[in-house]
Amino acid sequence: MITVDGYTYRYDDVAAVDDVSLTVDDGECVVLAGPNGSGKTTLVRGFNGLLTPDEGEVRVNGRPVADDLVAARTSVGMVFQDPRDGFVAATVGADVAFGPENLGLERDEIDRRVADALDAVRMAGREDDRVADLSGGERERVAIAGALAMDPDHLVLDEPFTGLDLRARESVLDRLRALRESGVSVVVVTHDLRDLYSLADRVVVLSDGSVALDAASPSASELEALGVRPP
């Protein structure tokens, strides 16, 4: 479970996220929506300690993130919108293997995870491709594969579908559905609810850094009033 309690984060004294509390249960899929600048990225970056709130706390599986950043980063997988700078290796296979290697897993298990994760993003067999030669959408898919290969308890995806073609999107959605069924919690930041609506257990809408709506099936008019396009 991810528990957010009174999370406040300020940039230069201006609160980008202001006293947000919410929980994400194991096996739950939460879509986090809201207009540009409403604080979505600033909030989810606190889920694994990439940002430390000025006030409040995030707990992952009951343990405060700040107490053990390594544990938080191992159990919360995170994929960001523009992964251009996030690659650590020259080839696709080596990049996706990097996280599992750091977990100290056996080579067979690493290879199995890499192949499985690449399959989930429709990049099976592309281990030897150079990351530098990939398209933007392919890079996004490699970044998603890297998070999947860590086998995290919780997965946070910030605008994961922007550069993905239809087939890749469907494949990733299938995997997210399977992960949720296996008890992984999935948090997806998006402006566009269309892809996610069938998967989401709850939609949380941020507005000016605060939770403006937290509902299982918000109506179109509720969403539109908060600047979110309904599915």
Ligand SMILES: Nc1ncnc2c1ncn2[C@@H]1O[C@H](COP(=O)(O)OP(=O)(O)OP(=O)(O)O)[C@@H](O)[C@H]1O
């Ligand atoms: N590094 C930064 N320095 C100063 N202000 C920032 C910084 N990052 C974000 N902000 C501000 O904090 C607010 C929240 O930004 P954030 O990126 O969390 O919103 P968002 O909801 O994820 O937006 P988007 O949908 O555009 O990705 C915005 O007003 C933004 O300008």
